[in-house]
Amino acid sequence: MKATTRTVDGVEIITLQGKITIGAGDTQLREVIQNVLNSGKTNILLDLGGVTTIDSSGIGELVGSFTTATNRGGKLKLLHLPAKLNELLHVTQLITVFEVYENETEAVQSF
Amino acid sequence: MERGEGERIEITISSRFENIELVQVIAEHLCENAGVDEDGSHWIGMAVREAVANAIKHGNKLDVRKKVHATFELSGPELEIRISDEGEGFDPEQVSDPLNPQNLMKTSGRGIFYMKTFMDQVQYSFNPTGGTSLVMTKNLSRSSGIAQKA
Numbered sequence: 001m002k003a004t005t006r007t008v009d010g011v012e013i014i015t016l017q018g019k020i021t022i023g024a025g026d027t028q029l030r031e032v033i034q035n036v037l038n039s040g041k042t043n044i045l046l047d048l049g050g051v052t053t054i055d056s057s058g059i060g061e062l063v064g065s066f067t068t069a070t071n072r073g074g075k076l077k078l079l080h081l082p083a084k085l086n087e088l089l090h091v092t093q094l095i096t097v098f099e100v101y102e103n104e105t106e107a108v109q110s111f
Numbered sequence: 112m113e114r115g116e117g118e119r120i121e122i123t124i125s126s127r128f129e130n131i132e133l134v135q136v137i138a139e140h141l142c143e144n145a146g147v148d149e150d151g152s153h154w155i156g157m158a159v160r161e162a163v164a165n166a167i168k169h170g171n172k173l174d175v176r177k178k179v180h181a182t183f184e185l186s187g188p189e190l191e192i193r194i195s196d197e198g199e200g201f202d203p204e205q206v207s208d209p210l211n212p213q214n215l216m217k218t219s220g221r222g223i224f225y226m227k228t229f230m231d232q233v234q235y236s237f238n239p240t241g242g243t244s245l246v247m248t249k250n251l252s253r254s255s256g257i258a259q260k261a
Contacts, residue, residue, distance in 0.1 A: 023128025023163045055160055056225055058219035067216055084153065091228050092209055092221055 001025030001051075003032045011108045017050035018107025020058030029058070039071075043111045045103070049080030058103040059088055066097065075082075075099075078084050083086040118185040123178050126171040126196075128164070134181045137193065141183055142251065143189070151254035153192070154229040161222040164243050170182045170196030170243050188252035191261040192230075195244040200237045 001018040014032060019025050035042060046065075062078075069076040077099040081089070089095040101107035115142035120137060126128035132156045133211040138159040163179055184191045207214045213246035226233050230247040237243055 003217065012219065020170070021128075021160075022131070033200075053155065056219075056221040057164070059221055063216055064218040084150075088225070092224065093215060 015047040019053040022057035026057040047079045120183040126167040158226045158229040166196035170198035
């Protein structure tokens with residue numbers, strides 16, 4: 001998994017590309033989120049448009065990241081959800097947990 | 112391979128996460144060759160991914176000396192997938208329901224749920240001498256896209 005970050009209007013946008021799967025991107029995602037939070041940035045927008053594969057471990061890390069950000073007084077929202085990830089979040093009812101956006105400007109303004 | 116023709120594929124891997132994809136790819140190709148469309152093949156491949164990940168992590172406890180055995184048997188439209196580990200066994204009943212509101216925010220416990228979602232049947236059995244076997248079945252004629260090659 002490859003992660004790049006940039007800041008737009010106080011929102012840290014993390015663009016993820018590749019796989020978020022067990023033993024690969026799952027722990028990497030956790031570290032990226034921790035690093036952003038440790039730098040004092042608590043409004044996080046995860047751009048998942050480039051995620052090619054995700055499994056239950058990756059889903060678990062998304063949930064863990066959401067909880068960690070919330071516990072630190074921040075917010076974590078999702079952008080550009082791939083269709084298959086959207087389906088995985090729906091069947092586990094996690095879609096009710098996350099705020100999901102298709103438009104970056106709209107997502108940034110929502111914080 | 113024509114639909115309805117029998118097919119059996121076996122692969123044994125060591126307990127490394129990077130080997131999961133090898134087994135997943137076999138599942139997806141087998142399904143695509145049987146006429147299942149890309150989405151249908153993907154979900155069956157995902158069920159296999161979760162099963163192999165569980166076998167490596169919870170079954171063999173990441174011991175690379177222990178193997179995971181995968182067998183795919185296609186008989187007509189019926190696909191049977193068996194994933195076996197060499198661990199001490201675990202009780203799948205102990206895995207809590209991820210849809211229960213009190214479990215919704217847990218970071219683990221969704222793998223078996225996804226397997227049951229994407230396959231017709233998921234059954235565990237335990238070898239008295241050790242190891243857990245998971246058998247998943249899917250009638251491919253009910254998978255999306257299968258009718259295209261009927």
